């Protein structure tokens with residue numbers, strides 16, 4: 001494809017101006033929010049436990065402990081974290097497998113944070129893996145006993161497991177988990193797990209917000225890591241998304257479906273076709289996950305050095321778009337290849 | 344498992360006894376979080392009855408450490424967390440005294456000044472010590488310096504040299520760099536401010552002005568007895584008028600007032616004076632009680648009592664609010680460290696090369712004994728004493744060796760003992776917040792009401 005055609009197409013960014021920062025969305029904190037927020041799932045689990053079992057105070061204490069551990073992990077307080085890890089371990093020691101519901105429920109509350117601690121603060125992938133795999137069993141038990149929202153935990157756990165394997169350099173294993181969960185989320189049927197995701201979904205909005213989270217989590221990670229594959233032909237992403245052979249969930253945003261097809265085309269070596277599709281579709285809108293837009297934009301700029309043809313102000317606008325609209329920090333932009341060479 | 348109401352809470356009286364909603368403010372010192380609470384709920388909490396609390400409220404109360412595990416020895420748990428938390432410090436902090444000299448001779452100052460300024464050798468050793476600290480603290484994100492004296496500006500060339508080199512070290516390691524300065528303000532001309540503020544990242548200049556001219560010039564005078572108020576205020580006014588004054592932070596200048604029984608009546612007058620100069624939105628202000636320092640016992644001789652000061656402090660804070668000052672958060676924060684003394688990543692280096700854990704020790708005859716000094720930068724590291732008295736504060740508290748009062752105090756998590764040095768000296772001295780915390784809670788509530796920042 002001629003570079004000047006691409007340069008013409010990219011003129012759509014000439015008028016790009018970042019939107020003023022939005023007021024904090026207070027509804028995001030409410031539990032009725034359509035957005036995906038895993039914190040609410042844990043709280044929903046607590047409420048489920050309280051409904052099903054006595055000892056409300058003890059279970060609330062366990063929940064609160066896990067939240068505290070999560071927070072100190074997030075702020076990288078590694079010594080303080082050991083204090084809460086010890087407290088959590090005290091509670092593990094008290095669990096009795098014969099009281100199955102409590103056993104699985106409390107482990108479902110503790111395991112994800114313990115996995116996070118070992119993965120994020122200790123870089124001990126093996127121990128993290130142990131907690132994660134155990135958790136999948138615990139969640140299955142809870143789903144089997146009526147806690148359907150456990151599906152949210154399950155899909156998130158698949159993504160987390162994929163992340164941990166990815167960071168440990170085990171790309172094949174990572175792709176296997178990612179593929180299973182993506183197949184499940186993207187399809188309208190019951191391909192992988194107990195029942196179609198649409199049975200627990202609150203709305204199309206929620207599905208698309210979850211998809212964005214999962215797409216971005218996988219694609220940005222893969223593109224930033226040369227070991228997982230070349231930028232435009234990333235073996236990891238191909239292993240996750242190629243030939244899924246599913247019928248897409250009809251609530252899924254059509255533009256996201258287009259963007260995925262373009263990403264696959266380009267990654268499979270059919271760059272011309274992929275870019276032609278890009279020119280014929282409307283993927284540069286906020287409904288499409290940022291990572292996909294970033295990938296396609298980079299491919300356009302890269303093709304026959306089309307980026308070099310752009311006038312300076314347009315280049316600046318595109319840079320601004322990457323920062324403001326796609327939410328990339330300067331250091332992320334530096335990590336992501338091969339952006340620097342182009343803009 | 345059984346649960347109880349934590350003993351680390353402060354509860355105000357019912358805010359408005361005439362209103363339908365009988366509400367109090369509850370402040371958890373273990374978490375530093377305050378919340379509005381119905382009186383009826385509080386009555387139940389007191390007797391350990393949590394049944395009426397909704398799931399959400401129960402979980403929040405546990406999160407805020409208002410309801411805690413009954414089996415816990417809360418004091419020991421707090422100490423355990425403190426000791427771990429101090430190790431999680433993300434900064435290496437240095438207090439550097441580039442000179443032992445100062446132009447002033449304030450009657451309450453415990454330092455003995457001399458003409459000594461920091462040699463090139465000592466400066467080099469400080470940089471080496473910084474590198475040593477950075478290698479040791481693998482999670483460091485920030486290198487922070489507080490320039491202190493004597494009067495630090497009398498060691499200006501050492502400041503510039505060290506600051507350039509430390510910024511370079513921080514840059515090379517991808518770390519942030521920041522600095523503060525405690526100065527008498529006499530030599531802080533606008534060009535010097537500009538250089539230090541813009542190029543040496545000093546974003547807070549603490550300048551002491553002991554209220555109005557009449558009183559300031561009786562006590563913060565030069566060694567020859569000359570007055571200083573007009574010179575310092577002229578500097579401040581000129582600096583505040585600079586175009587770039589608020590380029591980095593909103594309030595680069597912090598005015599500290601040392602208050603005792605001779606000048607407390609003039610605090611509001613001084614606040615008015617600052618307003619009349621148009622500086623209300625440009626400077627931050629704070630009041631501190633005069634206390635004993637080294638061999639100078641000004642605190643005993645003419646200090647206000649804790650209760651007197653605490654009451655006045657609330658009046659001054661309210662007065663400032665009425666005058667339209669931007670008020671910062673006035674409640675004490677939950678910190679893991681009491682102050683720099685318990686943090687090994689925090690050291691003071693004086694002009695002679697002495698390393699101490701507390702900035703009140705250098706140049707102060709009372710603290711010349713070995714137990715106060717870590718070592719000297721010019722000597723071999725093997726000679727250093729890493730167990731100076733105050734560094735052991737939390738261990739001593741755990742065994743109730745010092746200050747048994749603190750182990751029973753509900754403010755401990757936000758105070759951590761106030762000033763360890765004082766307790767070791769046998770002086771029982773609580774910070775004023777001990778006496779006015781409830782008033783502060785109400786004041787903060789009134790300040791926050793519109794945004795409900797700290798409330799449930």
Ligand code: SF4
Pocket residue numbers: 746748749750752753754755758759760761762772773774777
């Ligand atoms: S110094 Fe006073 S206020 Fe602080 S913890 Fe000790 S007893 Fe409480």
